[in-house]
Amino acid sequence: DAEITQSPRHKITETGRQVTLACHQTWNHNNMFWYRQDLGHGLRLIHYSYGVQDTNKGEVSDGYSVSRSNTEDLPLTLESAASSQTSVYFCASSESRWMSGGYTFGSGTRLTVV
Amino acid sequence: AQTVTQSQPEMSVQEAETVTLSCTYDTSESNYYLFWYKQPPSRQMILVIRQEAYKQQNATENRFSVNFQKAAKSFSLKISDSQLGDTAMYFCAFMTAGGATNKLIFGTGTLLAVQP
Numbered sequence: 001d002a003e004i005t006q007s008p009r010h011k012i013t014e015t016g017r018q019v020t021l022a023c024h025q026t027w028n029h030n031n032m033f034w035y036r037q038d039l040g041h042g043l044r045l046i047h048y049s050y051g052v053q054d055t056n057k058g059e060v061s062d063g064y065s066v067s068r069s070n071t072e073d074l075p076l077t078l079e080s081a082a083s084s085q086t087s088v089y090f091c092a093s094s095e096s097r098w099m100s101g102g103y104t105f106g107s108g109t110r111l112t113v114v
Numbered sequence: 115a116q117t118v119t120q121s122q123p124e125m126s127v128q129e130a131e132t133v134t135l136s137c138t139y140d141t142s143e144s145n146y147y148l149f150w151y152k153q154p155p156s157r158q159m160i161l162v163i164r165q166e167a168y169k170q171q172n173a174t175e176n177r178f179s180v181n182f183q184k185a186a187k188s189f190s191l192k193i194s195d196s197q198l199g200d201t202a203m204y205f206c207a208f209m210t211a212g213g214a215t216n217k218l219i220f221g222t223g224t225l226l227a228v229q230p
Binding site for chain 2: 031033035040041042043044045048050058088090092094102103105107108
């Protein structure tokens with residue numbers, strides 16, 4: 001069965017370290033998204049991609065980067081982790097930018113920056 | 115810019131009763147989609163129901179239904195015959211249609227507790 005997988009499920013890192021969160025989908029979806037979830041803020045868009053070699057900034061992109069070298073993967077990198085980036089991170093995918101069936105979500109990564 | 119507002123941070127309901135979760139949104143677009151997502155303690159995001167703005171008929175999925183008031187920009191979720199498994203965080207979300215963006219904008223969520 002097709003799926004979207006995030007790894008790791010939990011991670012603790014130190015302030016200033018570079019961290020990469022993985023997202024892999026086997027739906028063959030063109031669109032992929034990264035959100036962070038914080039109490040009182042809901043889910044906020046960090047970065048998104050509409051296809052290979054395409055990346056775009058979302059509303060809270062500072063301190064994060066992504067790259068899309070193939071259809072299946074959109075890794076999220078925190079360049080220099082800060083305590084303010086402690087959050088739950090969700091990856092999502094959808095088939096086409098013109099379709100409105102909603103997203104397929106991964107199970108999330110809980111990141112703690114100490 | 116579009117915004118989504120959920121004014122009820124927490125709600126509680128007795129098992130088998132009906133509960134309504136509120137959502138309002140702001141947009142200048144005429145064509146768009148609205149969604150309710152459920153996030154149980156497992157953290158998984160589950161699509162509950164979807165509404166197309168150009169459709170006047172309210173969407174229904176089993177015990178879940180919406181009251182879509184386009185002029186008031188309101189999109190509430192009604193859960194009938196509440197079950198313990200309905201305990202979760204519920205997010206309202208908005209997506210512009212036809213604009214080739216496919217970005218979901220979420221509200222802040224309502225935490226629903228179903229009491230036995």
